Amino acid sequence: MAMEQVEIFDTTLRDGCQLEGVSVTVDDKLRIAEQLDLLGVTYIEGGWPGANPKDEEFFRRARSELKLDTSHLVAFGSTRRVKGKVDDDPTLRNLLEAGTSTVCIVGKSWDYHVTSALQTTLDEGVAMVADSVTYLAGHGRRVLLDAEHFFDGYKRNPEFSLRVLEAAAEHGATHLVLCDTNGGSLPFEVEAIVADVVAHFGADVVVGIHCHDDTGCAVANSMAAVRAGARQVQGCINGLGERTGNTNLTTVIPNLTLKMGYATLPEGRMERLTAVSHHIAELVNRPLDNQAPYVGSSAFAHKAGLHVSAIVRAKDAYEHIDPEAVGNGTRFVVSEMAGKSTIKIKADELGLAMDGAVINHVIDELKRLEHEGYHFEAADASLELLLRRATGWEQPFFTVESMRVITDELPSGAFTTEATVKVHVEGVRSVHVAEGNGPVNAIDSAMRAALRPRYPELDRVHLTDYKVRILDTSHGTGAITRVLIDATDGERTWSTIGVSENIIQASWQALADSIVFGLLHGGDVDRNETRPH
Numbered sequence: 001m002a003m004e005q006v007e008i009f010d011t012t013l014r015d016g017c018q019l020e021g022v023s024v025t026v027d028d029k030l031r032i033a034e035q036l037d038l039l040g041v042t043y044i045e046g047g048w049p050g051a052n053p054k055d056e057e058f059f060r061r062a063r064s065e066l067k068l069d070t071s072h073l074v075a076f077g078s079t080r081r082v083k084g085k086v087d088d089d090p091t092l093r094n095l096l097e098a099g100t101s102t103v104c105i106v107g108k109s110w111d112y113h114v115t116s117a118l119q120t121t122l123d124e125g126v127a128m129v130a131d132s133v134t135y136l137a138g139h140g141r142r143v144l145l146d147a148e149h150f151f152d153g154y155k156r157n158p159e160f161s162l163r164v165l166e167a168a169a170e171h172g173a174t175h176l177v178l179c180d181t182n183g184g185s186l187p188f189e190v191e192a193i194v195a196d197v198v199a200h201f202g203a204d205v206v207v208g209i210h211c212h213d214d215t216g217c218a219v220a221n222s223m224a225a226v227r228a229g230a231r232q233v234q235g236c237i238n239g240l241g242e243r244t245g246n247t248n249l250t251t252v253i254p255n256l257t258l259k260m261g262y263a264t265l266p267e268g269r270m271e272r273l274t275a276v277s278h279h280i281a282e283l284v285n286r287p288l289d290n291q292a293p294y295v296g297s298s299a300f301a302h303k304a305g306l307h308v309s310a311i312v313r314a315k316d317a318y319e320h321i322d323p324e325a326v327g328n329g330t331r332f333v334v335s336e337m338a339g340k341s342t343i344k345i346k347a348d349e350l351g352l353a354m355d356g357a358v359i360n361h362v363i364d365e366l367k368r369l370e371h372e373g374y375h376f377e378a379a380d381a382s383l384e385l386l387l388r389r390a391t392g393w394e395q396p397f398f399t400v401e402s403m404r405v406i407t408d409e410l411p412s413g414a415f416t417t418e419a420t421v422k423v424h425v426e427g428v429r430s431v432h433v434a435e436g437n438g439p440v441n442a443i444d445s446a447m448r449a450a451l452r453p454r455y456p457e458l459d460r461v462h463l464t465d466y467k468v469r470i471l472d473t474s475h476g477t478g479a480i481t482r483v484l485i486d487a488t489d490g491e492r493t494w495s496t497i498g499v500s501e502n503i504i505q506a507s508w509q510a511l512a513d514s515i516v517f518g519l520l521h522g523g524d525v526d527r528n529e530t531r532p533h
């Protein structure tokens, strides 16, 4: 039997971009839309044409630059103005000019908002929805009504809220999207109210759900709505969105598919979820939470010591799904408590042949380094390089002859930093100087300048986080510094570590590991014979 379909409506480009601190360019928005199409969501809401020049440009460029295979692009707007006419309404005109097959218009479905915010009558509130839907549907658009404040309205005056939905459905809306705009609803309320609406409209329209996470229940509310008969779920990748965020699509999609048995994405696409989630986190410059369900780097990480061999024997006894289903993977976390079996499994994972003597050597080495202040649980990439070196491997990409960093304070009080590196790449020596807004940035820039000619793929790699921790404060400035660096190539993220009394040296260790790991796992596979497949 074919699985029943729940449409996925992504609003990362509209609601998601409302999150404070998120600012994307039109290019970013086009790249995000490509990722969403790659994932295969049913609808991509591109923004509000006419509300700002950026969204207008997005829809203009989308027409020629965006080739969508699976998704439909949607323009968002509102109903006509109070007492206005549809033919000379600028919002409705902009919606049509956006040139999308589908439009989503917000209409007020809480009586209090009609009388207080719009300061008009309830009849006029209903007419604004009816007229606008008629006009847009009459121009051949698929029209979704975004019923704003639906749940709050329904709790107080269900008759009016239903009148608004009826007006939309009778005049040609294909979808009635129930919005928990203030995000205050709970799953059992949502389930009961959606059930009422679905019973009222039967199979005439698709009922959708649009939740905000103000009670931490957006995903749960969306699933409750689907249980009650909703067949479209709206949300954002990585739970982006204003305040506490929208329904997290990267969580709700696997829940609906793997746990509830609905068809959401096209066949074979959910395996792209982790990569798309990381890629979009990059594009909006919001590092992904390691603990994000399904897609976070800790989602299937096991720190288990003795239990590790048991996990390998029966992975399904310790993992709620097969991580491959969402494009993630099992990860064994190695700490100073690691036993032989953990190291063995880690080595197998990397395709490294290690005998007992090498493993014992690695365990001694780990104990020594952890005592010095290293912390490999948080630095998987450095651990991988350490294991490779234990087998006699040496990174083949570059050798650094010397490095120097100078920081000056100018008479104006401004600081300038300059780094000089002397690097050998495949026998060729070069000297590069770069400025930076700090020593790590300057070294990073100088190294990139030195490596770019031979390794252009390094341009895809950049640092996303730089954390410094002083390990023993009793020594003041003589304390040990631990530096953790996160980097990404847009598809995967990795973490490296450096420890030293000198913050520049600690930073350099972490940075060098980060670059080596990026090159090791970059596009050119041939250079690295030990890479596992």
Ligand SMILES: [Zn+2]
Pocket (backbone or CB within 6 Å): 015, 181, 210, 212, 246
């Ligand atoms: Zn919203």
